Amino acid sequence: MSRTVGDLAIEVRSKNAGPFWVTMELFMRDAAGFAAVAFVDAPVIARLYGVPPATVQIFRIPSLNVVKISFPRPVSQGSLHDRDIHAGQHHVPLALLPLPGDG
Secondary structure, three states, X not given: OOOEHHHHXXXXXXXXXXXXXXXXXXXEOXXXXXXHOOOOOHHHHHHHHOOOXXXXXXXXXXXXXXEEEEEEOOOOOOOOOOOOOOOOOOOHXXXXXXXXXXX
């Protein structure tokens, strides 16, 4: 069974970054885990969340072993078709993402 991004993290979470953006954070256990998620880039996030790669913003903070990812919400917060008003469940596909070459 292959390992996932979530297996290497202390925490993977998502939240609103205003009514039009989602922010997700990967808090990795150590530098090795931080290095292992280097494959998480704009095309990977775009594929997982159905957003254009050009709209994905990724901030890597090596001193903290943290990766912060932001992208536009597919629908605005609180709109008729919003299924997660706090964006609290958006992190699940990222946490379940298999590590490449692991398995």
